[in-house]
Amino acid sequence: MSGTLQSQYLEMDLLRLTTAGSVDDGKSTLIGRLLYDSKSIFEDQLESIQRSSQQRGEGNINLALLTDGLRAEREQGITIDVAYRYFATPKRKFIISDTPGHVQYTRNMVTGASTANLAIVLVDARHGVIEQTCRHASIASLLELPHLVLCINKMDLVDYQEEVFENIKKEFENFAAKLDIPDIHYIPISALRGDNVVEKSENMPWYQGGTLLYTLENVHIGSDYNHIDSRFPVQYVIRPQSDQYHDYRGYAGRVEGGIFRPGDEVIALPSGFSTRIKSIDTMDGPVEEAFAPMSVTFTLEDDIDISRGDMIVKPANQPQVAQDIELMVCWLNEAPLVPGGKYALKHTTKEARCVVKEVRYKLDITSLSRLEDGATLALNDIGRIKIRTTSPLFFDSYRKNRGTGSLILVNEFTNETVGAGMII
Numbered sequence: 001m002s003g004t005l006q007s008q009y010l011e012m013d014l015l016r017l018t019t020a021g022s023v024d025d026g027k028s029t030l031i032g033r034l035l036y037d038s039k040s041i042f043e044d045q046l047e048s049i050q051r052s053s054q055q056r057g058e059g060n061i062n063l064a065l066l067t068d069g070l071r072a073e074r075e076q077g078i079t080i081d082v083a084y085r086y087f088a089t090p091k092r093k094f095i096i097s098d099t100p101g102h103v104q105y106t107r108n109m110v111t112g113a114s115t116a117n118l119a120i121v122l123v124d125a126r127h128g129v130i131e132q133t134c135r136h137a138s139i140a141s142l143l144e145l146p147h148l149v150l151c152i153n154k155m156d157l158v159d160y161q162e163e164v165f166e167n168i169k170k171e172f173e174n175f176a177a178k179l180d181i182p183d184i185h186y187i188p189i190s191a192l193r194g195d196n197v198v199e200k201s202e203n204m205p206w207y208q209g210g211t212l213l214y215t216l217e218n219v220h221i222g223s224d225y226n227h228i229d230s231r232f233p234v235q236y237v238i239r240p241q242s243d244q245y246h247d248y249r250g251y252a253g254r255v256e257g258g259i260f261r262p263g264d265e266v267i268a269l270p271s272g273f274s275t276r277i278k279s280i281d282t283m284d285g286p287v288e289e290a291f292a293p294m295s296v297t298f299t300l301e302d303d304i305d306i307s308r309g310d311m312i313v314k315p316a317n318q319p320q321v322a323q324d325i326e327l328m329v330c331w332l333n334e335a336p337l338v339p340g341g342k343y344a345l346k347h348t349t350k351e352a353r354c355v356v357k358e359v360r361y362k363l364d365i366t367s368l369s370r371l372e373d374g375a376t377l378a379l380n381d382i383g384r385i386k387i388r389t390t391s392p393l394f395f396d397s398y399r400k401n402r403g404t405g406s407l408i409l410v411n412e413f414t415n416e417t418v419g420a421g422m423i424i
């Protein structure tokens with residue numbers, strides 16, 4: 001395998017995960033434990049945690065300090081409260097998005113989960129499934145996260161009893177039957193003591209499943225991407241100024257679905273002109289195929305007019321094209337969404353403007369049932385709306401493709417992201 005292909009395959013084996021739980025369920029401790037036991041903490045961080053734990057007179061090192069320290073760093077100047085942490089084991093790379101429990105509104109969870117493959121939802125073994133658990137699972141389902149791991153934490157506080165675990169598992173299974181999450185795992189853990197996080201617990205011999213790290217390393221993510229519907233939103237047109245490359249014209253972007261190969265017949269939207277792919281280039285040289293989520297540059301046989309925001313697709317499999325669009329939107333702003341409201345819109349690499357024609361209904365996020373009082377959407381509300389855009393979008397349903405099926409609404413004056421939408 002060439003160096004490039006190898007690095008792209010590695011790129012695919014990247015698991016993006018998000019953590020959710022209510023205050024004090026132990027998220028920070030769990031992430032700290034995961035990093036510590038999998039030896040993903042850097043020496044200098046470890047020393048500084050040891051020092052502060054000693055200063056606080058704590059016998060063990062306090063793993064929550066690791067996450068909390070990193071949180072404090074990023075709390076300067078970032079409006080949406082989500083931190084991204086990176087770690088790797090020999091098997092896989094991971095990016096964790098983490099949001100603090102006390103301010104864990106839907107907004108944060110949606111932001112953290114929108115690009116994730118997997119959600120870890122934590123419950124406290126003493127409290128079992130609570131409303132927050134249902135809320136988090138519903139959001140994971142709505143965002144079509146393919147994998148969910150329910151970690152039943154603080155098992156040490158319930159004497160590691162199998163019965164406690166089984167009851168919580170059953171309760172969650174009953175609730176999750178209404179949701180749309182294809183792959184759910186249940187793991188009894190103690191984040192504080194390290195049971196079943198990285199090391200298998202000796203305190204729970206009755207549990208035959210994998211540890212959390214084992215599960216994260218082994219969930220099958222290859223089919224989380226759409227490999228059927230070929231979509232390539234153009235991000236940049238590359239035309240080098242130097243004489244050596246004066247003929248070169250490339251279209252750079254990220255593959256959002258399907259597979260492209262040199263020689264493939266393609267058409268450019270919105271123009272509809274067709275041509276063939278001449279080459280697929282990367283930083284490390286040309287490749288023989290490109291699939292989601294690779295970032296590549298296409299060169300084409302013919303010189304057709306393509307600019308940023310256009311989309312390269314296959315003639316036999318085209319996205320929908322429309323200006324009237326229905327979506328589920330999670331509202332992220334203090335100022336409510338109202339019918340008639342005008343917003344800027346970002347969809348793949350395309351920018352447009354839109355007006356909200358109608359708020360059809362609001363969702364009860366705990367049960368995903370419809371609420372009728374849906375004239376406006378307030379901060380953290382999720383509802384179904386209709387918009388009309390100033391120019392046509394090329395899109396798929398979110399269900400089919402999380403990349404070409406999602407968009408964000410932006411306040412044109414403040415540039416704040418005010419809504420995250422999933423096209424129906």
Ligand SMILES: Nc1nc2c(ncn2[C@@H]2O[C@H](COP(=O)(O)OP(=O)(O)OP(=O)(O)O)[C@@H](O)[C@H]2O)c(=O)[nH]1
Pocket residue numbers: 021022023024025026027028029030064099100101102153154155156157189190191192193
């Ligand atoms: N006994 C026991 N205590 C735990 C366990 N996991 C976490 N704790 C304790 O629970 C408390 C809350 O843990 P945190 O990790 O700070 O909780 P959190 O969910 O991250 O809270 P936020 O940081 O506010 O989001 C701390 O006192 C932890 O030591 C566990 O497995 N067993």
